Amino acid sequence: MKTIxxxxxxxxxxxxxMQKRLPxxxxxxxxxxxxxxxxxxxxxxxxxxxxxxxWAVGLxxxxxxxxxxxxxxxxxxxxxxxxxxxxxSHVILEFSGKELIKGEPDASSFPNGGLRATFEARGYxxxxxxxxxxxxxxxxxxxxxxxxxxGSALDKKTPLLRSMEVINKxxxxxxxxxxxxxITHVTTTVGVEQEYFLVDKKLYEKRPxxxxxxxxLLGAKPTRGQEMxxxxxxxxxxxxxxxxxxxxxxxxxxxxxxxxxHKEVAPAQFELAPVFTTTNIAADxxxxxxxxxxxxxxxxxxxxxxxxxxxxxxxxxxxxxNWSLTTNNGINLLEPGKTPQKNARFLLMLTAVIxxxxxxxxxxxxxxxxxxxxxRLGANEAPPAVISIFLGDELTGILKAIENDAxxxxxxxxxxxxxxxxxxxxxxxxxxxxxxSPFAFTGxxxxxxxxxxxxxxSCPNYILNTIVAEAxxxxxxxxxxxxxxxxxxxxxxxxxxxxHKRIIFNGNGYTDEWIAEAKERGLLxxxxxPDAIPYYITDQNIALFTRHGIFSEAELxxxxxxxxxxxxxxxxxxxxxxxxxxxxxxxxxxxxxxxxLLQNExxxxxxxxxxxxxxxxxELSELNEKLYSNTEALKNSLRQMEQADTKTAALFCRDHxxxxxxxxxxxxxxxxxxxxxxxxxxxxxxxxxxxx
Ligand code: ADP
Ligand code: MG
Numbered sequence: 001m002k003t004i005x006x007x008x009x010x011x012x013x014x015x016x017x018m019q020k021r022l023p024x025x026x027x028x029x030x031x032x033x034x035x036x037x038x039x040x041x042x043x044x045x046x047x048x049x050x051x052x053x054x055w056a057v058g059l060x061x062x063x064x065x066x067x068x069x070x071x072x073x074x075x076x077x078x079x080x081x082x083x084x085x086x087x088x089s090h091v092i093l094e095f096s097g098k099e100l101i102k103g104e105p106d107a108s109s110f111p112n113g114g115l116r117a118t119f120e121a122r123g124y125x126x127x128x129x130x131x132x133x134x135x136x137x138x139x140x141x142x143x144x145x146x147x148x149x150x151g152s153a154l155d156k157k158t159p160l161l162r163s164m165e166v167i168n169k170x171x172x173x174x175x176x177x178x179x180x181x182x183i184t185h186v187t188t189t190v191g192v193e194q195e196y197f198l199v200d201k202k203l204y205e206k207r208p209x210x211x212x213x214x215x216x217l218l219g220a221k222p223t224r225g226q227e228m229x230x231x232x233x234x235x236x237x238x239x240x241x242x243x244x245x246x247x248x249x250x251x252x253x254x255x256x257x258x259x260x261x262h263k264e265v266a267p268a269q270f271e272l273a274p275v276f277t278t279t280n281i282a283a284d285x286x287x288x289x290x291x292x293x294x295x296x297x298x299x300x301x302x303x304x305x306x307x308x309x310x311x312x313x314x315x316x317x318x319x320x321x322n323w324s325l326t327t328n329n330g331i332n333l334l335e336p337g338k339t340p341q342k343n344a345r346f347l348l349m350l351t352a353v354i355x356x357x358x359x360x361x362x363x364x365x366x367x368x369x370x371x372x373x374x375x376r377l378g379a380n381e382a383p384p385a386v387i388s389i390f391l392g393d394e395l396t397g398i399l400k401a402i403e404n405d406a407x408x409x410x411x412x413x414x415x416x417x418x419x420x421x422x423x424x425x426x427x428x429x430x431x432x433x434x435x436x437s438p439f440a441f442t443g444x445x446x447x448x449x450x451x452x453x454x455x456x457x458s459c460p461n462y463i464l465n466t467i468v469a470e471a472x473x474x475x476x477x478x479x480x481x482x483x484x485x486x487x488x489x490x491x492x493x494x495x496x497x498x499x500h501k502r503i504i505f506n507g508n509g510y511t512d513e514w515i516a517e518a519k520e521r522g523l524l525x526x527x528x529x530p531d532a533i534p535y536y537i538t539d540q541n542i543a544l545f546t547r548h549g550i551f552s553e554a555e556l557x558x559x560x561x562x563x564x565x566x567x568x569x570x571x572x573x574x575x576x577x578x579x580x581x582x583x584x585x586x587x588x589x590x591x592x593x594x595x596x597l598l599q600n601e602x603x604x605x606x607x608x609x610x611x612x613x614x615x616x617x618x619e620l621s622e623l624n625e626k627l628y629s630n631t632e633a634l635k636n637s638l639r640q641m642e643q644a645d646t647k648t649a650a651l652f653c654r655d656h657x658x659x660x661x662x663x664x665x666x667x668x669x670x671x672x673x674x675x676x677x678x679x680x681x682x683x684x685x686x687x688x689x690x691x692x
Contacts, residue, residue: 009255011059013052013133013140021051034129045097052133053082053095056140064095066103066125067141069156070110071562073456075287076146078105079139100142101127110146111565112154113558123148128157131284134254136291143284152555156458159550160280163465164188166548170469171325171333173476174352177485178345185328188465191276191445192286195317195453196293197268197305198240200691203683204303209577213570214307214454215372217578218586218665220672221313222685226266236263237692240270243300247272250292256285266315267689276322276445279465283458286319290454302692308452309375311685312665316376317453321460324445325349325468335444344489347402351496352471353446354389357439358503360467360544361387361524362535364439364450367460369532369563371570371653373452378527380510383438383449386518386525388505390437396504402490403497436509466550529567530650536560561646568641568649575638575657578664582631585681590624590671593679619674627667634660 002010009016018027026047033040040048056064065077082093103125110123125144133142146155153159164187171186204210209217236244244261251258257275264271272293274285290306297304309316325333334350337343357364364387368377376382391399400406434440438450451460475492482488502521507514518525526532535541537553537560545551551559597603597617606614637660641652672680 004252007249008252011135011253012255013055014255015132017055018048018051021055022048030129040097040101040129042097042101045101047097049095049097049100052100052140053093056135057082057093059135061135061138061140063138064099064140064142066105066127066144068105068125068144068146069283069287069456069458070146070154071113071156071559072111072566073156073454075291076105076110077139077141078103095140103144105146110154111562112148113561113565123154128161128280130161130278131281132255134288136254136288152552152558156456156462157280157283159462160283160458160465162550163462163469163548164279166550167325167465167469167472170472170476173480174345174348174472175327177476177479178341181327181331182329183327183331186333187326187328188279188461189276189324189326189445190279190282190457190461191274191322192282192289192457193271193273193320193322194286194289194293195264195269195271195319197266197307197310197317198243198270198297198302198692199268199305199310199688201298201301201303203687203691206683207688208581209574210303210305210310212577213574214305215310215574216312216685216688217574217661218581218668218672218682219312219685219688220669222689224267224686224690225314236261239300240692243296243302244270244272246300247292247296250296251289254285254288254292256289258289264315264317266311268692269315269317276324279323279461283456283461286457306454308370308372308454311689314685314689315381316379318376318382318449319451319453319455319457321448321451321457321464322442322445323448323461323464332444334441334446347398347493348475348489350395350441351399351493351500352475353468354503355474355496355500356464356467356471357387357389358500359471360463360541361503362526362532362538363463363467363541363544364448364460365524365526366532366535366563367463368450368452368455369526369529370452370455371529371567371574372454373450374528376452377450383436384509384515384518384525385527386509386515386523387438387450387503388509388518388523389446389503390434390440390506391504392434392441393506395441396506399497399501399504402493403501405494434506434509437505438509462550466544466548469548470544528654529563530647530654533560533563533567533650536563564646564650568646568653571653571657572638572641572649575634575661578661579631579635579638581682582627582664582668586668586671587624587628587631589679589681590620590627590675593675594620594624596679616674620671623667623671623674627664627671630660630664630667634664 018030022030026044029044030040030048063079063081065079067075067077070076082095083091084094086092105123105125123146125146128143128145131143133140135141145158145161147158148154167188168186175183175186207216209215248258248261257277258272259275260273262271263269272289274289276282277285293304306317308318327333334346336346365385378385438448440447440449448460448464451457478492479485479488502523505514515525537556542553542556545556546553594617603614637656641649641657644652672684
């Protein structure tokens with residue numbers, strides 16, 4: 001049997017494989033493009049493609065695909081086999097440089113927000129050589145970007161790659177203001193903690209809501225929830241353990257550094273975290289991780305639920321996006337330094353993030369907005385919908401001292417004046433891990449905690465990269481123009497802290513007091529997705545994205561349109577599924593139970609004796625009537641919504657459809673509690689959550 005180091009990355013066409021399989025000069029030319037940018041000669045691409053094919057065929061691959069990330073949020077692939085006819089009865093296996101570099105999927109089947117003119121349905125996928133090709137399901141997968149005929153981005157990878165160039169460019173301007181440390185390149189790094197639920201596949205298949213929408217639209221609370229707080233880090237059952245082992249193995253083969261697996265707070269909930277890596281690779285890896293989780297779950301008789309809120313009343317699933325800035329020579333720029341100089345640079349980086357988050361709260365909020373995540377944010381389990389930064393008391397104290405030109409006093413022994421020339425050394429803050437903060441500094445990185453579990457991390461990261469790059473740009477403009485660096489730097493820190501400190505909050509984000517205080521501070525509180533979407537295309541944000549070449553105005557408007565569309569389509573599917581479940585199964589089932597009760601001799605006798613309707617029967621029939629009429633009302637509203645344009649429809653969902661769905665659910669869940677289990681058509685919460 002192979003050891004982990006032996007099979008780690010065995011299905012990845014990585015640097016080691018390239019070095020081994022490519023002629024020296026070809027390898028060099030490919031590396032040059034990877035490191036310095038530029039485009040690859042077709043002659044070079046041909047050799048690379050051929051080597052890739054030989055390697056892949058050797059590992060059992062028969063097909064190749066351009067693997068891309070359209071704006072649906074999931075990945076897409078169109079498989080082509082390597083075979084080419086040689087003559088009437090023979091084939092050869094071929095893969096050309098042209099096929100490696102460019103693909104032409106039909107763009108009309110993917111969301112494009114109006115970017116694709118009807119006369120030109122073609123879209124192009126182009127190889128992203130910075131993310132290694134890999135083999136999955138006997139298919140060689142080439143990570144690609146997806147653009148329309150005129151080069152407009154139709155995917156989530158393109159803006160992410162653009163944003164990484166932008167933050168490198170602006171961060172390097174800051175780096176150059178400090179003594180040379182051999183830094184030539186800055187990149188962002190990301191580690192994604194992924195939460196998910198496992199349910200038994202047989203039970204899952206009996207629930208159309210889970211199958212069609214990923215969450216239970218109905219279901220009475222189980223008599224045991226998470227109140228015993230006994231699930232977090234608890235023992236993992238052998239069945240789940242076998243699943244996790246296989247997930248790790250599959251991920252390791254794909255070169256993904258899966259590291260931690262544990263139980264989460266809710267029953268049947270788990271988390272997987274990899275070791276961090278470069279952002280665009282982390283984004284690819286997270287997409288792959290979600291896919292592997294679902295496939296391996298299926299093999300083990302489970303369904304893996306990635307929905308943000310599969311069960312009402314039980315904690316939902318999120319995704320923590322740990323983000324930092326790293327240099328080519330391995331310096332973490334968000335790690336407090338050992339000397340005042342390095343701490344000055346650290347504080348400059350830190351205040352840039354503070355400024356960025358404060359100025360672009362709306363954008364960060366919209367980057368995590370989805371119908372699914374609306375069930376979490378602000379619901380006392382995930383961070384609130386208000387964005388704030390947790391820094392910890394020590395760092396906050398230091399910033400306060402800088403702002404007020406005061407002595408920084410951590411304890412009586414260490415008291416020093418804060419000037420840039422004498423910024424104190426301070427330990428990495430490992431104390432308070434405030435779990436309620438949406439955006440927390442955790443010692444040497446920021447943890448963005450508002451992401452929903454099914455979200456692609458691309459969008460939050462290209463937004464983070466871009467807004468921080470913008471803060472760097474403004475800082476660099478100011479500092480480059482000055483004469484007295486130390487003085488200017490001090491002034492800049494002071495001014496920035498003064499202006500943006502309102503975004504810093506170290507307290508409990510779940511309380512009503514905080515929401516009230518946040519309002520007083522002028523922070524945004526965008527509760528639902530339709531409230532957040534308009535922030536994509538405010539003047540400030542169009543200016544930001546176009547200035548840095550991340551998006552054109554047309555590309556932004558397309559994304560705005562897609563978000564409205566996705567939101568209302570999803571709610572529509574949910575409402576329609578709910579109506580079906582009620583009309584086809586629940587209403588008839590309850591009626592049947594009523595009938596059975598009526599025919600039951602004991603019941604009959606009782607009713608006869610008391611000359612009145614039995615209490616249970618009365619309750620059943622009243623609730624069932626109410627269920628029916630509420631569902632009819634929902635049906636009518638849905639018809640009304642179908643007439644509206646996407647934006648109006650989205651608002652209609654928020655204001656009418658969702659509240660009406662809640663009403664239907666309330667009746668159905670009450671009925672579930674009083675209907676004999678053998679009549680109830682669906683597995684209940686206890687079945688789903690406690691039978692792994
Ligand atoms: P937790 O948040 O659960 O306490 P850790 O602090 O150990 O967990 O780390 C969570 C994630 O943060 C991991 O995926 C880890 O690789 C990632 N991480 C650690 N350092 C960095 C960094 N410099 N940049 C990005 N991610 C990082
Ligand atoms: Mg975490």
